[in-house]
Amino acid sequence: MKKLLFLFTFTLSVICSQAQQIDRYNPDTLRTIVIDSAVNIRSHRLRAQDFIDAVMQDTSFYLAFQNMKGYAFTAENRVFTYNKKNKVEGKIYRKIFHSNVAGTHKLQYLAKADSGNVLKKNGKYQLYTVEMFDYIFMNAYNSDFVKADAAPGETKGKNEGYKAKLKTLIFTPGRRVSGIPFISSKTEIFGDDLKQFYRYEFARGKYLDTIPVYRFKVIRKPSSSVDDVMIQEMTTIFDERTFQILGRYIDMKYSNMFFDFDVQMNIELNYFGGELLPTKITYQGNWDIPLHKEERASFLIVHKDYKKE
Template sequence: MGKIISTSFCLILFTFGLKAQQIQRYNPDTIRTIVIDSAVNIVSHRLNAQDFIDAIVNDTSFYKAFQNMKKYAFTAENRIYTYNKKNRVNGRIYRKIRHENVNGKHQVTYLAKQDTGAVYKKNGKYQLYTVEMFDYIFMNAYNSGFIQSDGTSAANKGKNAGYKAKLKALIFTPGRKISGIPFISGKTEIFGKDMRQFYLYEFARGKYLDTIPVYRFKVIRKPSTSDGDTMIKEMTTIFDMNTFQILGRYIDMKFSNMFFDFNVQMDIELNRFEGELLPTKITYQGNWDIPFHKEERASFLIVHKDYKKE
């Protein structure tokens, strides 16, 4: 039973990959949205590394931004590419969706919908579990339109629900120990006393989206550290300089052993609309490969725009 549980969670956790391919994959990197002015002497700003760490570990607004979507009409434009073993594109999913609340009920209007290539299984379900995981983690407020259901995703129930919750915690509350992840639970606690020795901290300041003054706090694995000592290779967090709220997060995670091999990069960006934080862009690329399961490779680009409070 323990082996089954371990395999199930690995299947859920490591869904995206980075290798050469025929088309350019999305390159998730919050830094690219920021013009860096200079490295920061945080002492002169009356800040220290622990201030940033405490803000990351205790933050709730980043996840709340996704819950805030329920109060808004918006347009979601979603692209997914899947890849075969030779890293050639073998499936494409495109959705352009208008989300609105009509008479107190959520309404979805498909402005565009197209699937090509190896997208579905013979039973009509999607080939990749990656798609279901995206819906569960990032679209709690609204169904993304990828899942064929009545609005209640299968990801919200069943024997794997607890493991999916752990994955969500890893993304939205990084830096904490997440018990129950096979072989790597302790490696998620990158600010803990056992893991700090493997990381360097870098500070900079700049402009986010050309107008918002921000701090960039980067946690990077030391070059001298062995690959097996860490799971999170880099985590970059963007802070509003005035409010200290988190506006963006980039995570690079890689790990390999006899049980699984994964490599995932993801970026989440927020912006304010009428004073409220809301998600604007999510990008991913990655792979997972574990014994007795088909390897999955995919890249995502998710854009939310035209927010209007209802």
Template sequence: MTRILVVVFFLCVCAFSGSAQQIKRFNPDTVITITLDSPVVIRAARLSTQTFINKILNDTSFYQAFRDMMHYSFTAENRIFTYDKKNKVEGKIYRKIYHNNQGPYKMQFLTKQDSGKIFKKNGKYQLYTVEMFDYIFMNAYNSDFIASMDAPAVKGKGSNESYKDKLKTLIFRPGHPIKGIPFIGNKTAIFTPNMRQYYDYAFSSAMYLDTIPVYRFKVSVKPGLSGWTKDDLMIKELVTIFDKRDLRILGRYIDMKWDNLAFDFDVQMNIEMAPFKNGETLLPTKITYQGNWDIAFKKQERASFLILHKGYKKEK
């Protein structure tokens, strides 16, 4: 079951602000903010649905953006909120961290605040979701989370190493199957001939960050499907933002939902990039998540996150 938890967690992130124990959960719009052209007209030669699918399946620029963080110093603001069954804020974490990559990597906490139900008596986090967030997003820049996606699997490595491999596939290679995940391993492969019959594919012209011309490619569950068929589709929507000039991926949003006797989850995640160094380098600037999931015989987990990266400075 732990393996399922990891998978579900790394498919999402969300923005929220409030006072623990006093206000109810607020679900922000996790969809990437863009402005669609009006009227929407696509005139690019030889541009088709398959063009975008091929780019998603073969893209390395999105993954490279995370790797390139190792060459920059920057400030990260991380906000985490956890909720009870009535969606009231139960715990709150705020971290402002300076990631210094000038010379040997150093992580400096500028602000560190916790309130509410965050930790167990043994000092570990109450929720597995928060534990994984803390490990990945506060240590990703100095860990093997961003090691080569093409590195061969290491036989006999521990379960945590296996989990991280699966997380990298979920984030950086959507549309590919994930081996070793009970019930849902093949449901992420939404571009196979068998799965494509259940989805609509549409692309449009838009503006991103008010100044960058982009294509918005949206994959969504077809309307009119039977309830049984619709419930069996784990990925409800996948939106990818492509730079018109070179088709690099600038943003990605995913909406997932699954429900069976063993577990259920409902999560949305959004990742946004921005160009730096005269547009040559893409770097992550915003990650948001909101999600609920429930595993049989485990405590239900409800959380939302906001991650902002600011002040990138080239170091090496």
């Protein structure tokens, strides 16, 4: 009887482990930063407006992705797609060595694997989310998920217009992003209409164990409703020595009769030869938008071994 019970338990455990869903990547900047303490910014001769101005005026965060053009590096791209029960439905993996030979970008595949339900009948990837990722983050180098027909910065059709606006939201947050129905008025988180729904938090810590940083968190007040705002939280990491932005975490949720999305994204940079370059992007999100199938996906994008060319 004990043997039968053991066999049953073992078989059940094997079945459960095979059916277990893969936890989505948790795109949380705090996992890379050790916070020393909350900080009184006045003692550092800083004001909340100094952080707001830096967020609004910064261009180096976006330029870090353009800086990749001058480097050889290895990219590891992992994508998981999910069904409505949040069980893994498809997997995409790419390990690619990027380089420039005589000014021409070259790709060398070190590993390439797809499994599950990831492609359409025409051979293209099913996820519109993947297409958005390529447009937003890979203007310098294509990630191989989508073959770009337009030159960087070009837009072709309504979809490209929406992706360009989403790029603005991620890289220059706090500005009004016009042209997106029912959302444009929700993006000015530092404006007079929305700032009443947010509180600011400041802390100091170490990024990657060595770089002293400030953490500036804009977070929805508990007294407000999720529906009052679209950006639930935005955390920005500043190099304490230079005030350059090294990382950004953003949590966006919104739902109405036209849109329904719940997205968290984290972007991290690091110094290579004194120049800022992207090292990690993590993403998890659910999208349900007009004319597209509902999508559930998570990404882990890692860039490493940068070498100046």
